[in-house]
Amino acid sequence: MSERLRGRRLSTATIARFHTYSRVLERLINDGRRTVSSVQLGRLSATSAALVRSDLFTLGFGGTRGVGYETDKLLERIVDVLGLERVREVVVVGAGRLGLAIASYLTQGVRGLKITALYDIDPAKVGSEVAGIAIRSGDGLGREALADVLAVVATPASSAQHVVDQLVAAGVRSILNFAPTGLAVPPDVTVRSVDLAGELYVLSFLQDHHDGPT
Amino acid sequence: MSERLRGRRLSTATIARFHTYSRVLERLINDGRRTVSSVQLGRLSATSAALVRSDLFTLGFGGTRGVGYETDKLLERIVDVLGLERVREVVVVGAGRLGLAIASYLTQGVRGLKITALYDIDPAKVGSEVAGIAIRSGDGLGREALADVLAVVATPASSAQHVVDQLVAAGVRSILNFAPTGLAVPPDVTVRSVDLAGELYVLSFLQDHHDGPT
DNA sequence: AATTGTGAAAAGATTCACAGCA
DNA sequence: TGCTGTGAATCTTTTCACAATT
Numbered sequence: 001m002s003e004r005l006r007g008r009r010l011s012t013a014t015i016a017r018f019h020t021y022s023r024v025l026e027r028l029i030n031d032g033r034r035t036v037s038s039v040q041l042g043r044l045s046a047t048s049a050a051l052v053r054s055d056l057f058t059l060g061f062g063g064t065r066g067v068g069y070e071t072d073k074l075l076e077r078i079v080d081v082l083g084l085e086r087v088r089e090v091v092v093v094g095a096g097r098l099g100l101a102i103a104s105y106l107t108q109g110v111r112g113l114k115i116t117a118l119y120d121i122d123p124a125k126v127g128s129e130v131a132g133i134a135i136r137s138g139d140g141l142g143r144e145a146l147a148d149v150l151a152v153v154a155t156p157a158s159s160a161q162h163v164v165d166q167l168v169a170a171g172v173r174s175i176l177n178f179a180p181t182g183l184a185v186p187p188d189v190t191v192r193s194v195d196l197a198g199e200l201y202v203l204s205f206l207q208d209h210h211d212g213p214t
Numbered sequence: 215m216s217e218r219l220r221g222r223r224l225s226t227a228t229i230a231r232f233h234t235y236s237r238v239l240e241r242l243i244n245d246g247r248r249t250v251s252s253v254q255l256g257r258l259s260a261t262s263a264a265l266v267r268s269d270l271f272t273l274g275f276g277g278t279r280g281v282g283y284e285t286d287k288l289l290e291r292i293v294d295v296l297g298l299e300r301v302r303e304v305v306v307v308g309a310g311r312l313g314l315a316i317a318s319y320l321t322q323g324v325r326g327l328k329i330t331a332l333y334d335i336d337p338a339k340v341g342s343e344v345a346g347i348a349i350r351s352g353d354g355l356g357r358e359a360l361a362d363v364l365a366v367v368a369t370p371a372s373s374a375q376h377v378v379d380q381l382v383a384a385g386v387r388s389i390l391n392f393a394p395t396g397l398a399v400p401p402d403v404t405v406r407s408v409d410l411a412g413e414l415y416v417l418s419f420l421q422d423h424h425d426g427p428t
Numbered sequence: 429a430a431t432t433g434t435g436a437a438a439a440g441a442t443t444c445a446c447a448g449c450a
Numbered sequence: 451t452g453c454t455g456t457g458a459a460t461c462t463t464t465t466c467a468c469a470a471t472t
Binding site for chain 2: 042082101106108112198
């Protein structure tokens with residue numbers, strides 16, 4: 001994880017926050033808001049005002065003291081830095097419930113992301129179509145040329161590593177993993193993992209232990 | 215975020231890792247593995263061996279030097295500490311693509327989680343059924359008694375705050391939010407946010423900037 | 429020889445504090 | 451007065467290092 005901006009490090013957490021800011025800003029602009037203060041943007045983005053200021057400082061984007069930041073200019077800057085205007089192709093591997101769920105979610109209004117393929121190893125599923133996308137056989141995956149696409153792995157944990165090996169062979173360098181397992185990849189491949197059930201278990205645990213605001 | 219174990223703090227990141235360990239251990243036990251070293255468990259859980267050792271040390275769970283940790287005992291301990299054996303009720307608000315996706319994913323084999331209700335404000339959807347769960351009207355949400363349940367918010371960002379206010383009124387104290395917006399809640403309510411599109415944008419950014427392993 | 433146990437060190441992320449402007 | 455700009459301080463998380471143990 002790297003990339004520097006204005007001497008500070010752009011960590012994945014920071015990038016994720018920038019993306020959230022962009023969504024919030026779109027909404028604010030839609031509502032006719034011209035400026036926003038760090039306090040307000042922080043509240044709308046589930047962060048602190050200090051962190052918002054620190055982030056925008058890192059971005060090199062200045063506001064007006066006593067007033068705040070210009071919503072449209074700020075959005076423009078974030079879109080530019082994150083490259084949000086370009087369209088990315090996404091392939092989803094695993095057409096089980098989760099895979100279909102994600103695929104159907106992404107086919108609708110998610111700006112800049114376009115699902116181009118859906119793979120499954122189950123021959124019974126191959127050939128059918130979901131939300132306009134044909135399900136293809138996972139067998140040939142390793143022989144396809146998939147550089148530049150973002151891959152989503154939504155298979156059972158037991159086959160995730162195998163799928164990832166094939167994706168890597170196909171040239172994929174960015175993988176979003178929903179299987180609750182670690183994945184071994186070459187150093188030039190980035191994997192991010194999301195564990196939906198895990199998030200709920202964490203909430204469950206915190207509730208049991210009535211996590212007070214200390 | 216709190217709760218101490220053996221003097222050390224159990225942060226949400228740690229809890230999430232414990233959950234991952236549990237999934238990995240289930241698989242290992244299934245494969246007949248009796249012991250696992252921190253290096254192996256780390257690899258399978260997308261963490262470092264050092265962190266695994268540190269986590270298990272925090273747990274107060276000891277291994278055998280030169281050998282590793284006993285898989286079955288360790289799983290038992292984690293299940294016990296995290297309370298994974300109890301069944302949690304989950305309600306999902308928002309029966310759009312994402313809400314339906316999550317609901318259908320959770321109705322199948324996710325141990326310990328049981329979807330009990332699905333809400334939407336769209337009258338056209340209310341009454342229909344998804345994976346055996348009737349869609350109920352979101353209007354009455356604030357008047358229900360929903361203490362102890364885990365709530366999943368899968369509405370558009372614009373209505374998320376309103377939904378959350380109603381959930382809080384109904385007694386909900388744990389919310390998993392998929393809307394890309396910050397949510398204001400009383401201090402005794404915990405919110406965790408997942409931004410699926412955001413994860414993909416982060417990958418996209420890192421790929422554009424060929425994030426070398428520094 | 430392999431692997432845990434554990435404090436200390438390092439790295440990273442967030443918050444503070446307050447000067448400086450509009 | 452309200453809010454940004456920004457380094458310093460703090461807090462958190464992770465890694466290191468190596469003695470201890472099987």
